Every structure is written in structure tokens, then in C-alpha cells.
Amino acid sequence: MALLQFKKKTTETGPKPVNPAVEAFLDGYSIEVMPRTAEKIEDFRDLLPAGTRVYVAHIEGTPIDDMVATAKRLAAEGFRVMPHFPARIIKDAATLNDWISRYQGEAGVDQALLLAGGVDKPHGDFHSSMQLLETGLFDKAGFTRLHVAGHPEGNKDIDPDGSDKNVMDAVRWKQSFNERTDADMALATQFCFEAAPVIKWADALKDAGVDLPIHIGVAGPAKLQTLIKFSIACGVGASLRVLQKRAKDVTKLLLPFEPDQFITDLAEHKAAHPDFNIERVHFFPLGGIKTNANWAIENGGSSALPANQQ
Template sequence: MALFNFKKSASKTTGNVMGADARALMAGYSIEVMPRTAAKIDSFAEILPKGTRVYVAHIDGTPIEDMIATAKRIAHEGFAVMPHIPARSVPSRDALNDWIARYQGEADVRQALLLAGGIAQARGPFDNSMDLIESGVFDANGFERLHVAGHPEGSRDIDPAGGRANVDAALAFKQAYAERTDADMAIVTQFAFEAAPLIAWAESLAQAGITMPIHLGLAAPAKLQTLITFAMSCGVGPSLKVLQKRAMDVSKLLLPYTPDAILADLAAYKAANPQSLIEGVHFFPLGGIKTATTWTAEHGHGPALAPASRAASAR
């Protein structure tokens, strides 16, 4: 499959960045929160579409009690909760079993994002998501959906030299697992700021025999300086130049970044290639959860508020 020709499609996206195709790609979007950011939200039901999948990020050092309390609260508001399980932060197999039992018993969780985690050395027997999969714990506990991390622009944790060999091998392992189990699996990616690297990566996975759907990570609206800081700390690759170029334009420096342009390009590609592995988008609310959800609502994906709630939110 040839890489999508952005020059050819420019007239279809310019001036109509939130057209029908972009709104369709956003439908069913997921969003990520942390216990400390979720605590600032009075009601998720008032800011998110019903049934939205909410990932709960487990930053190393966060007490598991805070993770479970957050998952329980969001689940009770009617949302599909997907906690992160960071392999390197799990101190033992017994701890993993305890986490899973508590997530299920207290928050009725049946899905998880498996990833290595953000620390260099494992605290227990698990070093990466493949170790978590091979533990058999998720099979034994009847988890219905497992997502794994994707790195379109590489990962310094997996391939320190900046290559993709280990990243691709890990996805091949996970694809094989998906084929031999009943678990619904998908790939959710790190955020990026340019469509071309994401599309090229998705096409390369399809050519390598990967069939797991891809949920592309996008940064929700935020200040440019905030995004550059997060992007550099997270190892975002070639697409970072989009932000750097914007930062050099004084007229745009103080304006908030929004993902309209990248969504338009991705949506145009998906419309032209409906068989693509790209299934949807996942928002990282780096500028704040309310900022993100206000923007998504303005583009057609907000909650169905009751009249009283609408009046309260308008004040």
C-alpha cells in the first residue's frame, strides 16, 4: 500500500479540519487520566460521552489504593475503565494477583493496558508487557480486553539505540497471543504531532502481518510549551519538529495547540483506506481534562446532559 499523498488531499482537509470524516474518526475516542487529575473532576458524566473508555495511568509510586479508588469511582459513573498495569512497578506475582482481584472485586474491571512502565529497573519478576501476558494471570481471571502500547516513532526503553527491531518483535509476540486466545486486543500509541509517521507505521505493521486494531494517541489541546516539555520527556520522535517549527513562529507561540490538523489528515487517510488498522483515537489531556473534553464536545462528541445540568454548566 502506498503512503497517503498529503499534497493530493490538501484541498479536502484545508478549511474543513472538523468535517464528517474527522468527526467519525473521533467517535468512541478514549481518554487518559491519573488519580490526582481525576480527583479534580466533580463528575465525569457531565464532561464525557456515555460509555467512553477511560484509561487510568499508573505512574510509578502511585499507591494501588488510589488507582483502585479512581477506577471504582469512574466505573460507577458508567464508564469503561482500563487501568494501566506497569510491569516494572509490580513487586511480585502475588501483588499482581492482588491488584487484579481488587480491580475486579471493587471496580468490576475486565480490561487493562499492559506496558513496561516508566522506570529503568523492574521491582519484581516482570520487565515488560510480554512478561505480564506470559504470567497467565489475565487469562485466569477472565479479562476480556487487553491493550498494548505502540511506538510509531520508536521507544528508548525498548530500543535504546533508536531502532525498531525490538519494538516490532514485541508486537509480533502480542499478535501471536491475540490469535491463540479469546482476548480482544488493540494497540494504543504514544502521542505524535504529524500524521505521516503514524500512517507509515500502521502500514508497515499491516505488511508485517499485524491485524490488531490501532488507537492512535493524540495530544489534546494544551499550551505549546507544555506539549514540548511532555514530548521531549516521553521520547516523541520525528513529529516533534511540528511543535518546534510552531514555536519559532511568534504569531503562534502563545496560541494553544489543538489536534485539528493531524485529525484531518488521519481522517482523510482512513476515509480513503477503510481497511486500515487505524480504528480510532486516544487523547492525552496534557492541558487538563476539562480543556480536552470541552474541545471534544465542541467538535460533536460531548455528554448528553440533562436540562438542569446544561443550565448549571452554562453559568
């Protein structure tokens, strides 16, 4: 269902067509950084739209001091900061409360992404995002937005047999939590590469009575080898075949893989079905923050105009 009406965007290489469906779909996109990758960016206002939600990923072993410092820096530049709270690396409720207090007191943070975390053995009392929610500490601190993980292609850590039963049970629990609390919640997903399975999954959630907004994970432009490596490590499912097919084409093997087709397919589906429950795009800048932001600028029109150019 190609959209034929395009606006023009001037770039260094000349006019580039901007698909209006993509422009609308990228409005309010978010992006993920880590303290060590954020350090490489002199000023995020040169790359991201004002008020962009920036997730700060908490990798095992990263000191909380570095996490809070990154959050503070991003907040000072005018961005909405959403730090990760990986349950399995949080020792106990006292540690969780300390992290919440520090993010709030030092960086003005009032939102969080809660997830189990990519650690096999919990470091302490928590092993799931649901346990973090049940502490009531985020509500007590006045956090207004809480995102939780979504898995369009399943999660073998939770369902080794591939049944997706436990994943669906967890999503229903999160839906129930959203309904009985004042939390403003959404599902932030792992990155995928093929639109059809994502659309099928989103529709299945709606049919199951789950109406949490979906923020779909998208891998930013990167070398094909880099994307395959991260995809395997992160458990990307059937849509990995898109990369595997690309790898067989020697003429494209050394070219960066960009998310043009994936985002266009989802954007045009959204344009044709306004009630489609994918609300936002969330970028994983696997090929670098600057590379990802520049791709968004070139393809997102007014939706991706950096703060310093607005």
C-alpha cells in the same frame, strides 16, 4: 484530500463546522486520567460520552488504593475503566493478582493496558508487558480486553540504536499472543503530532502481518511549552518537529496548540481508506481533562456529546 461537506454544530461562539470525517474518527475515543487529575472533575458525565473508555494511568508511587478508588468512581458514572498495569513497578505475581482482584471486585473492571512502564530499574520480577501476559492471570480473572503499547516513532528504551528491531519483535509476539488466545487486543500508542509517519508505520505493521487494531495517541490541547516538555520526557520522535516549527513563530508561541491538523489528516485518510488499521483515538489530556473534552465536543459532533446531554 479535503472533505468539503460539513455539518454545523452550535457552540457558545456560534456555529462551528464539523468535519464528518473527524466526527466519524472520534467516535468511541478514549481518554487518560490519573487519580489526582480525576479528583478535579465533579462529574465526568458532563464532559464525556456515555460508555467512554477511560484509562487510569498508574504513575510510580501512586497507591493502589487511589487507583482502585478512581476506577470505582468512574465505573459508577457509567464509563469503561482500563487501568494501567506497568510491569516494572509490579513486585511479583502475587502483587499482580492482588491488583487484578481488587480492580475486578471493587470496580467491576475487566480490561487493562499492559506496558513496561517508565521506570529504568524493575521493582521486582517483571520488566515487560509480555511477562504480565504470560502469567495467565488476566485470562484466569476473565479480563476480556487487553491493550498493549505501540510506538509509531520507535522506542529508544527498547532500541537505543534506533533500529526498531526489538520493538517489531515485541509487536509480532503480541500479535501471536492475540492469535492463540481469546484476548481482545489492540495497540495503544504514544502521542504523535504528524500524520504521515503514523500512516507509514501503520501500513508497515499491516505489511508485516500485524493486524492488531491501533488506538492512536493524541495530545489534547495544551500550551506549546507543556507539549514540548512532555514530548521530550516521553521520547516522542520525528513528529516533534511540528512543535519545534510552531515554537519559531512568535505570533503563535503563547497560543494553545490543538490537534486539529493531525486528527483531520488521519480522519480523512481513514475516510479514503476504510481498511486503514487505526481504529480509535486515545487522548492524553496534557492541557487538562476539561480542555480536552471541550475540544472533542466542539470538533466531534455527535461522537463527543457528553452523557448528560444525550
